[in-house]
Amino acid sequence: MRDRRWTVVDLFSGAGGMSWGFHAHPSFRLAAAVDAQKSKPSRSTLACNDTYQRNIGIVPLDRDLQSISPEQLKREIVRTTAVRRPTVLLACPPCTGFTRTLPKNHREDDPRNGLVGRVAEFTAALKPKIVVVENARELLRGSFKAHSRQLIEALEEMNYSVHSATYRLDRFGLPQRRERAIIIAAAEGIPLRTLDDLWRGWRVDPKALTxxxxxxxxxxxxxxxxxxxxxxxxxxxxxxxxxxxxxxxxxxxxxxxxxxxxxxxxxxxxxxxxxxxxxxxxxxxxxxxxxxxxxxxxxxxxxxxxxxxxxxxxxxxxxxxxxxxxxxxxxxxxxxxxxxxxxxxxxxxxxxxAVPPLISHQLAWVCNWMLGGKRPRPDQFILPDTTLLPQDVLEDNAPMTEQLAISA
Structure with missing residues (x-):
C-alpha cells in the first residue's frame, strides 16, 4: 500500500531533536536526514547519527553541508529514498557562530554562519512546500543578522511567504528559559501559520515549567x-x-x-x-x-x-x-x-x-495545519512522554499582544 504521509527531510539533523517532533506526528514520514557529525577541531566525531538512527530508524547521510552541492545532495536523497520533492524541509544550521554566550560573536562573523544562506540553495534544489529553520535568537537580532535577511529575501524571491520571530520557549511549555529564532516559509498557495497561531487562546500553567x-x-x-x-x-x-x-x-x-x-x-x-x-x-x-x-x-x-x-x-x-x-x-x-x-x-x-522535541512536535502540527488540516487542540499538539501534559494548557483570552509582552 502506498504511504500517503507527507515527507520530511532534515538537514543538520543532529541527534534528532527537530526530526522527532515530526516522527511522532501521524501525518509525516522522515524520508532523509543529513549531518556531518562534526565536533570541534581535533576532536572525534559527535556520533549523533547513531543516536538518530537508534531512535528514528533511518540512517542519516554523513555529508558536509558546507561543501556538497545542492544538486549532488538532491541526487543522493533521490537515490536513497526516491523522494524528489519533500513536503517539509527542516534546516537548523549550527548556532555556535551566532549565540551571544560567546563574546567573539559580537565582532567576528563565524564561517559556519554562511550555512544559513545555503538553506536557500538547498530549498531551490529540493523545492519543498514548507521550510522550517531554528537557531539562536541572534540569527534575527545579533551582529550578523544579515545572514537571516539574505535567507528570507532569497526565499521570498522563490515565492515563499516567510514569517520570522524570536520566542521564549517556556511560553510553549518547555521547562527552560530558552530563547530561539524560528523561521517558517510556505510555498505559493499554502497558508502561512505560526506558533503564535497555534497557541492563540491558550497558555501554559507556570507550575508545569519547573x-x-x-x-x-x-x-x-x-x-x-x-x-x-x-x-x-x-x-x-x-x-x-x-x-x-x-x-x-x-x-x-x-x-x-x-x-x-x-x-x-x-x-x-x-x-x-x-x-x-x-x-x-x-x-x-x-x-x-x-x-x-x-x-x-x-x-x-x-x-x-x-x-x-x-x-x-x-x-x-x-x-x-x-x-x-x-x-x-x-x-x-x-x-x-x-x-x-x-x-x-x-x-x-x-x-x-538539539531543537527541543516538545517544540518541534508543535511545529509539526503547525505544518499539518498549513497543509490542509484543521487547527489542532492542545491534547493533540502536546508531545507524549514529556514533562508537559495536556491538562497543563489553560484557556487564555488575553490578546496576543499581551501574551507577547508577558513572554518577553
Missing part, C-alpha cells in the same frame, strides 16, 4: 554513576576538589558567590572566583558551579553542559552534575529517548545541540 516538575521523580545517582534501569540517567565524574566545592554551595539555586560567606567555604573558591569577588563582579560567570532551583525553569542548556564549571547545570540537591536524562527532560525530550551510552560527553552535546 525543574521539580521535570526531574523530581528520577532515582538518585552519584557523580559518575549510571542508573541500572536507564543508561541515559548518568552524570559526569568529578574530582574530589570539585566535589568539595559543590558541597559547599547551597542547595536549590545556590551559586559560587555563596562560597565567600564563611572562611571555611571560601577556601573552595577558584582564583578566578576570588578575583571576581574582590573586584565586585558578582555577575561575572555567575552560573558556573551553580545549582538549578527546584521551583523555577532551568537555565539555557547549552552544548557544553557536561561539566559543573560550564554553567548552572548542577542538581538542585544532589552533589553532582545533572544527568543526561535530567537535562534531556528539561530540553523537551521524551523520557524514552535513548542517547548513545558509549560517550557520555557526546550524549550531553546531543542534548544541548
Amino acid at each position: 525543574v521539580r516538575r521535570a526531574i523530581w521523580d528520577l532515582p538518585d545517582v552519584k557523580a559518575g554513576e549510571t542508573c541500572p534501569t536507564d543508561r541515559s540517567h548518568t552524570s559526569s565524574n568529578i574530582t574530589s576538589d570539585v566535589l568539595e566545592r559543590l558541597r559547599a554551595i547551597p542547595t536549590d539555586g545556590g551559586s559560587w558567590i555563596s562560597l565567600f560567606r564563611t572562611p571555611e567555604t571560601e577556601r573552595f573558591a577558584t582564583p578566578v572566583m576570588r578575583s571576581s569577588y574582590i573586584a565586585g563582579r558578582m555577575n561575572h560567570f555567575s552560573d558556573v558551579y551553580g545549582r538549578m532551583a527546584w521551583d523555577a525553569p532551568a537555565p539555557v542548556i547549552k552544548r557544553e553542559c557536561s561539566h559543573v564549571g560550564n554553567g548552572r547545570y548542577s542538581h538542585p540537591q544532589q552533589d553532582r552534575l545533572c544527568t543526561v536524562r535530567e537535562l534531556a527532560l528539561l530540553q523537551g525530550f521524551p523520557r524514552s529517548y535513548d542517547f548513545d551510552g558509549s560517550s557520555r560527553q557526546n550524549s550531553y552535546r546531543h542534548v544541548g545541540d
